[in-house]
Amino acid sequence: MSHDDDAPPADRLRRGLLHSAGLAGLASSAALLAGGRATAAPAGPFPSHPNWRFVFVNHVTTNPFFTPTQYGIHDATALLGCSYQWTGSATADVSEMVNAMNSAIAAKASAIGVCIVDPKAFNDPIERALAAGIPVFAYNADAPANSGSKRLAYIGQDLFEAGVLLGERIVSLVDSGTIAMFIATPGQLNIQPRLDGATSAIKKSGKSITIDVVATGATVNEELSKIKSYYLGHQHVKGMFAVDAGSTQGIAETMDQYSLASKGVHGGGFDLLPRTLELIQKGALDFTIDQQAYLQGFYTCMEMFTFLVSGGLTGPADINTGLKFVTKDNVKPYLSTSTRYEGKSATAQIVPMTGAIGG
Structure with missing residues (x-):
């Protein structure tokens, strides 16, 4: 199921913010995709490029943990003038995930992101995707170093x-x-x-x-x-x-x-x-x-895009999305705001800073 148009108010606000940053042309191109092309305005940082489609294969597609991950994907693809599909398994069924990858390869996805939750099952579809010119990135879960996986990079927590x-x-x-x-x-x-x-x-x-x-x-x-x-x-x-x-x-x-x-x-x-x-x-x-679930979607899209726009010269890099202990002493800001970055709201917004950074 595609979610390219799931939050029109958020997109309107995002375009306003991008305009104030001098990137209105790129935001408009994301909103006016037609015929499989995204036409970047001259002021945008990137040339005109195809409406690249990023397929994300997940192991628990309806789990609320991945709500902010999907917002991160939505925001990054809207910003970049691309589209995406969220697919996989709702019950951690590896065979369903592999089938979803095979479908993405057959449909000639522009790039694939996959939670590698099994040490061997994804090796073959990853190799077939790469052979077909489709870059594959692991997010949220990665294969061990000795697994033989040829994914390009891992974006997620250590x-x-x-x-x-x-x-x-x-x-x-x-x-x-x-x-x-x-x-x-x-x-x-x-x-x-x-x-x-x-x-x-x-x-x-x-x-x-x-x-x-x-x-x-x-x-x-x-x-x-x-x-x-x-x-x-x-x-x-x-x-x-x-x-x-x-x-x-x-x-x-x-x-x-x-x-x-x-x-x-x-x-x-x-x-x-x-x-x-x-x-x-x-x-x-x-x-x-x-572990910053939003970034696991957002950063993966950014790596996919930079890989494609640079012809593979730039992009693949492991990213540790971090770790922070949340206790009674610092939980208040998480509860006093409802944002898409934690998956509690669909609304795009700037969240005011509270207190010292790192406190």
């Missing part, structure tokens, strides 16, 4: 290192006892490296902490059900932590329902789902980790 920092934070909160580590889909490369990194850091600490690894599933409702069931059967648990967005929200809701923070149970995880942020402010959850 997943293993993020897991290490998660593990170090857990060790700072829990001295001993059993903790649960929840993971939506064990083995998938968007989240398994985080679990591996966290486990490594906890073991390295030397603390007497036992880890129960619990698979929760690919949908938010399923994850919540699994987490509640685990807690009710393991009420001695000292902490509950997750390596994916849906499981993190499920932990927060479980801890809130059973008042676990007041009982000395700690919890945390990843990503900025609105309910997770609300329950951090309430004190039900210790922290979450921001």
Whole structure:
């Protein structure tokens, strides 16, 4: 399904902002695409170019984590005078993702972005895409170095290192006892490296902490059900932590329902789902980790575009979209604004700075 025209008010505002920056011609070209061409005005920084179509293959297409990623894709393609398609699987089915890639290759996509959640399954379609002259970039999840993947670059969080920092934070909160580590889909490369990194850091600490690894599933409702069931059967648990967005929200809701923070149970995880942020402010959850989902879409489009416009001379570069711990001390700005950058609003806007940068 194409989303090129899903936010007309946002596009109008964006064109106004671009005009004030002296780029109105490029914005107008994005709005007036016809006949497969985008005609950049003389004042624009890029020459006239085709209406390049970027296909993004995702493993959980309806998961709310990727709402800001899709806004990032929409904004970048509108800015650049390109179009896009969001496709893949809603349930982390790798065969469905591979089929989506094959369809993109057959349809002669201009570039493909794919979450490489399996170490081998995407190697063949990536090679066939490259042989057909279609550049392929990994976003959000990447194949390990020894996988044989020939993707051009990875745009996303350093997943293993993020897991290490998660593990170090857990060790700072829990001295001993059993903790649960929840993971939506064990083995998938968007989240398994985080679990591996966290486990490594906890073991390295030397603390007497036992880890129960619990698979929760690919949908938010399923994850919540699994987490509640685990807690009710393991009420001695000292902490509950997750390596994916849906499981993190499920932990927060479980801890809130059973008042676990007041009982000395700690919890945390990843990503900025609105309910997770609300329950951090309430004190039900210790922290979450921001990996900047918007940038995983926006930066990938920028690399695709620069690769195509430069004939492949410029573009492919690994980008770490970062890591930031969000706690009760710094969660307020996330809750006091509703922006497309965190996936809470479709409206394009400039968000005023609050407080010192980095605070």
